[in-house]
Amino acid sequence: MTTTTPLRSDAAPAAPHWEWQYLDLMRRIWTQGDERVDRTGVGTRSILGATIRFDLSGGAMPLLTTKRVYWKTATREMLWFLAGGTNIRPLCAQGVEIWTDWPLDRYRRETGEAISRQDFSARIVADAQFAEEWGDLGPVYGKQWVDWATYEPAGEPGLFRRGPGINQVAQVVESLKASPGSRRHIIEGWNVAELDAMALPPCHKTYQFHVAEGRLSCLLYQRSCDLGLGFAFNMWSLALLTRMMAQQCNLEPGEAVWTGGDVHLYLNHAALVEEQLSRQPAGEARMAILRRPDSIFDYRIEDFEVSGYAPQAHIAAPVAV
Template sequence: MRHPEYQYLDLLTQVLERGDERVDRTGVGTRSIFGAMIRFDLSGGTVPILTTKRVYWKTAVKEMIWFLTGGTNIQPLLRENVRIWSDWPLASYRRETGDEISQEEFEQRIMDDDTFAAQWGELGPVYGKQWRRWLGNDGREYDQIADLVRMLKETPASRRMIFHAWNVPELGSMALPPCHMIYQYHVTSDGRLNCLMYQRSVDLLLGAPFNYVGAVALQLMLAQQAGLRPGEFVWAGGDVHLYLNHLEQAREQLSREPRALPRMRLTRQAANIDDYRIEDFEVEGYDPHPAIKADVAV
């Protein structure tokens, strides 16, 4: 049986060899293809934490847990040593103040100064806000995650077990419009929970590996809350791209042979979907190739 990680490596190859090259929003430029799908079977306990480079899986899980809090400020992320969202508020701060502060100093001020964090650490109504506090035109806030957990338990045959973050009136207020924007769930007759996640825009080198881990971590949490077993994780990408300053890193990753995928499990039964902590996740058998460094395009 072919190693499942080759699905990702094949995508890298497709983008490198036949991607359409164009200037993008960031000015860096991309090479992209449109429309892709990858499937990972989680039923045996293995998860798609890529092995052809080290993926910092705890960072991805911490980000997902933060989304579930409904948070939109980077202060709690930084206090957990998660720095993947710092670029956007830092760019905004530099642009609006003219202060060429270093990223390290900016992040430290966010962590130490609540007033500074409230003004400059805010990302706008990004993922967590939409997932947990979607504001309806009736003035009510809607908790899509709580509704999903309820449906998984009460109406598992439903075809409406979906949540998303593409809130059109609020897109302009977000630091970055949602990339992994739609999640749909499906429960089989023998009690397996499947997930399909659609990602409209995919930074294939840096973003996709994190997004796989976060989505699967959420799938494990939801399965536990609903008394189900993990089934299949299906990932669908829209604009799947490599930034032009990531091409050599992609070629380096393609030169490596995949190793055995690790296993992820939850170490305790959480009381509810809001009760999970990073300590509840255990990964076994992760032996990746070294990390590959690349710059984030902002």
């Protein structure tokens, strides 16, 4: 009797698809998460503290493959943040409705008019005065990123006037160039003094950049994450901002590191969770930046090209406002 010894392969086993980090986290929250009543009244299953890492080398981008992610929508939102946007009008004009529900909800409550989202958005785009009155979200992300409020003495004791706003994004670009080893490359959205004036306090609140061996990485701390719907946009936007900052600072992209505080799944997302957990991740998306603008604030949607993205079907689920 003879036996056959398998030939040894020196090839390293393939690394697991990055998306398993997400699916394993989803399964853990759905089966083990603490069930809680939340601000929206819908209810969630939640855990505190989770981390997902993604290597941006070679143009790779963290697009979920177990469902379709509309990366152009997320990119348009990021460009709106960088423009300091707080009014939904520019988003609605591009067909981006991810922020419309909050002002729409306020309009319906205060006027009693049962207007549809489609008609509300159309009116926002067509009527500048209406958009100014009903489309503003308060000092949300873009305002904090590029125009953080300051105040200076106005001459009399206890009297202050508005000072020049702080552009955190521009400051970080310059600090990355001048002092790459610094531990102060931070963009912060959590302005305690202005939280009550925001339609929604910042969820993805703190971005910290890190340079090592010519590569730029970024860690995002997200205080609250809707894993079923919001995470896909948050992870893409983190990677996108890191890629843009790297290009502006003459660095190679490193890692996108996402850290969630309260990470949750809504109880009315059972169909989404069950469908997504039944799917297998496959494939890899890559993104090319087609030009280098003069500054971090000059990118356009046409500057980004995604290839190799072949997701499974979109999974619809309700948004909790």
